[in-house]
Amino acid sequence: MSDAKPIALIEAITQALAYELRNDDSVVVLGEDVGINGGVFRATAGLSATFGTERILDTPLDETTIAGLTVGMASQGMRPVAEAQFDGFMYPMVDFIVCHAARMRYRTRGRLSCPMVLRVPWGGGIRAPEHHSEANESIFTNVPGLRVVMPSSPARAYGLLLAAIRDPDPVIYMEPKRIYRQYKELVPDDGEALPLDVCFVLRDGSDITLVTWGAQVKETLEAAEALAKDGISAEVIDVATLTPLDFATIAESIAKTGRCVIVHEAAKTAGFGAEIAARCAEECMFDLVAPVERVTGYDTHIPLFRLEMKYLPSVDKIVAAAKRATAHS
Amino acid sequence: MSDAKPIALIEAITQALAYELRNDDSVVVLGEDVGINGGVFRATAGLSATFGTERILDTPLDETTIAGLTVGMASQGMRPVAEAQFDGFMYPMVDFIVCHAARMRYRTRGRLSCPMVLRVPWGGGIRAPEHHSEANESIFTNVPGLRVVMPSSPARAYGLLLAAIRDPDPVIYMEPKRIYRQYKELVPDDGEALPLDVCFVLRDGSDITLVTWGAQVKETLEAAEALAKDGISAEVIDVATLTPLDFATIAESIAKTGRCVIVHEAAKTAGFGAEIAARCAEECMFDLVAPVERVTGYDTHIPLFRLEMKYLPSVDKIVAAAKRATAHS
Amino acid sequence: MTVAATFEIEYLQYLKPDGSLSGPLPPAVPNAEALLPLFKQMLYVRTFDTKAIALQRTGKLGTYAACLGHEATHVGIGASMKPEDVFAPSYREYGAQFMRGVKPREVLMYWGGDERGNDFEGPRNDYPWCVPISTQCLMAAGAALSFKLRKQDRVAVATCGDGGSSKTDFYAALNSAGAYSLPLVLCVINNGWAISVPRASQTGAQTLAQKGIAGGLHCLQVDGNDLVAVLEAMRRAHERARSGEGGSVIEFMTYRLHDHTTADDARRYRGEQEVKDAWLKEPFLRLRKFLTDQKLWDEAQEKAWIEECGKLIDVEINAYLECPVQPVEAMFDFLYAELPEELHAQRAAAIALEKRP
């Protein structure tokens, strides 16, 4: 059985797409180069051959068009899964996402709705050209009516994408391209979706809570490992569903650890980490023994690739922040 | 002298535009209906007659066009001041603002730059149709290379707009349309700009710090007044320049008061209030005696006007939050 | 000189401003009688428009976008569509919408600041009024794409203004209609003005119809004050769409006789003479003349019908005025199919605030 082979995160995406295409006639995939080329990252590899050009649609080269067609199709009862080729190209989609996708159900009091998914390969660290490395989840997290989802393992990628496609509302599904092929794991093609509103506790710990999402889950888990060597027990939470946010899981962890470091790749100011830290300030004040810290990209643009790794959060930076926090007691 | 007449916030904007148009040849104003019609809010009233159609340009009806032309002109040495007619229409401008305006200087290592201003009438409460009432500052606050500015009085509108036009970098200038004509004050047409990186302390207090911006400055000052009657002394800070943020002024106030309530009109989750609360969690932990609170729009869309006032922060909501905070000591 | 391509834009007009025909009736209009119900509909719409403006002027309605002068275009577009087609309007095409079953009370609700106006009891798949200009055109292209993919015999029709034809979304719609050969009809309702910006400032193109050439679509320019021409243009476009020949761009030449909306004052930017001239070409008078000449209409009928319209619309107005405001928790309804856990507390807080003494 093909289920039996370990697969990488990006293959889990392909697997989830194929599963839903097989099981739901109303699902279509659209985007630039998603057809015969199988997507510039190969996320849609083979789908065109299997499902044909009426299910897997290459679009004209225009992101406004992709967004508009997607909303149009979704509001007429289809379940389109659109791709923005890279994070840096989704800005022209913002208008349709904010004005129509997020509001279709609300505006029409449920008469029309917008069950669509927008897949956005996201983040830096792959030595790509300009505008191929952005972390821009914050564009969507202040928009009511959307879900912003960010998987960080093959299994979560599969389960969350199935959930996103089946969800009756619009979902922005941001794919951490840096870890597309980081490692492989067994992901049974069983059609089991994951919930879209819970954080995943990836590692239990008692001294500090490390909160992160997307590709930084890698560095954060490594940092937890390094901290363990120094006798610091770190709990690691993957906020795979940014909005609506499951803060309860985070608060519960902080109640135990009394410390919180938030790690993300986007620029610090008004990044989504701010929301988590804000909730800490509102709800965990009396549990916290140390100030919250954010380990993030700097408040600059992610530089071209010669410098990009210096921009991103690193194991070192996370460990240092955690140690500053655990110095308080 | 015309200087001697008190003017409303929107007239202060007109006054600042006229001042810079007179004093700097490279300034042009562009947007939909900004010409002979003087803008749908009358912010550009009379400018076309005074400065002619080569300085005050009506554009074709397309916000992408407005943004693109503005960036193009700015990068060739002009100082365009563009208008988005309403907040809800600026989403198509996001691509040019993020990809080009914010990056032009950085990308070219200073060879080209983008000294532009985008004026966006902002916020709800004027019984307007759909998409005429949005508070979407958070779209821009996570974008490095931009300045996000939000005046809340005639004098600050004048001084900040002059500063924005003269600033060598792109500025998003969000105008609180609900208080365009709230009150009048004397604003000498003296060409004096205000700094773009300091918060304004509008009222001194010792028990609690109320942090806000834009139209909510009105309710927040009224709340401070109400609290005073109950013996609670509230300091009110107008974060007129959201990014880059002057957190020092806020931290200083909290060091004194030990309490902080943040008031804004946008939806709560990942609104810019989150950044302020996050900074509190990072930098003011040991000063705070009460949890931070945010009084904001709900995490829903601002409803059509029959319900909109129930969506917005109100004096009552602010007072209640402040009292919860002062219950802690 | 080698020629790569040539194009020609046809102009349609049958019923001249003086009420006479310039030739035989086209296939869309089998006989003069067929025009009668549509003419009555135009009068109904005009009655509605007048009353809506009055409601706004007396503080009983928010900003309202009138449709005075556009009736032939609007009614003709609505008449051309089948129930299963999908209409994507901008914000003033009540004439088309009424023909499809949208109720005047819904129009009033929407401009009265109540989302429930968009919950049409009538055409359940039609798009609601669309404020971000011309985005409806691209959504309609998406709808048309869904019809094509599901092999449904349905057409998507979108309307936008002369100003709207400058919007990138309009171009995206025509580009995709061409690329996918979609059953889409893009109706550009050229009423001369986009708020204060005249048609001439929008584009250097001599017609707006020719924009369709950019996408390889069928293009047509039509006298939009001539109901007959509107019907014939729409018939052709629908036929093409249904037979797999793809999309069309039709430019309807009409005029905005009212201010842009009730929030606008057109005297600031346009001359009186232009408006006076436009009144000579408006759609109602010429059709009345024609139908009267054909002995299909007379003053008595008109008086009776106008009275009837007034009554019908007053029922709608009362239904609107009597409709209570939504409760505060309506803000949280329909935000998601199911309200996320996180939002229950906010909803409860909003309700609690209402209940305070």
Place this chain on the structure above:
Amino acid sequence: MTVAATFEIEYLQYLKPDGSLSGPLPPAVPNAEALLPLFKQMLYVRTFDTKAIALQRTGKLGTYAACLGHEATHVGIGASMKPEDVFAPSYREYGAQFMRGVKPREVLMYWGGDERGNDFEGPRNDYPWCVPISTQCLMAAGAALSFKLRKQDRVAVATCGDGGSSKTDFYAALNSAGAYSLPLVLCVINNGWAISVPRASQTGAQTLAQKGIAGGLHCLQVDGNDLVAVLEAMRRAHERARSGEGGSVIEFMTYRLHDHTTADDARRYRGEQEVKDAWLKEPFLRLRKFLTDQKLWDEAQEKAWIEECGKLIDVEINAYLECPVQPVEAMFDFLYAELPEELHAQRAAAIALEKRP
């Protein structure tokens, strides 16, 4: 039938694929000699391209977008411009940029992941490479608008691909060029493919040139592998722009002989035969044949020039390879004209991290 408007798109070709002329040389090319330096430039560009690909293949460069096959179009566009004009390229028009003074080392720097590549020592007002497709077209329209407003005798020239001509920004550019009658030349370089998407899937329009009709611009379709036709087309467009006749859309028909970029594998989606056929029409061979027939070029010259090109470019490559990485604080440089107070701490932290043992 009443006709509202008619249009005709001219096609230009002078030098046929076999190297013979189809008629006399056009005004843009006074004599065959005038083509020689441009021909040499084409060879120079091709040499650069080959070496850049090799650098990428050996890990010394990031992703690189080759220009193989586009040389006549690129060089012709560059040759047509005056220094004070402004060029807004997409990402592969090195031929045009070299003619304007951009250095090969700058190209390499950019694709090598270093922002300093965009800091052209050469044309200081030209736009840098532009990754978000076709946004350069609209920036160029803004530049052209600034020229017009300041009454400068300058032209803005932008290039985009066949794929790029679907982008709404391209439409916005042509719409504004028409609306303001701008000195703008929009060059659509139709190389048949947008990564894996063929020209036919982008649009239903029979030519890409005709998109200009949507904005009332001058339109021209050109054999983009014919340097003579490219020069003549550009001459006409510049003349129109300078004399106040407004903007042009020119479609250059060429072919992308290489993969889209070095990150692409075109074998996945296009047939060998098509590429073979394209090689028969590529721009270099026909011009060599013509110049050789005119006794203006021979094998010895070619050998010497290729050798010379190799040397010139190696100097550039070495300059690139020897250029040290920017220090970490470069991330904060040029973010604003002056670094805001708030960011000093972040900058200091970044530097401190570097200094750790």
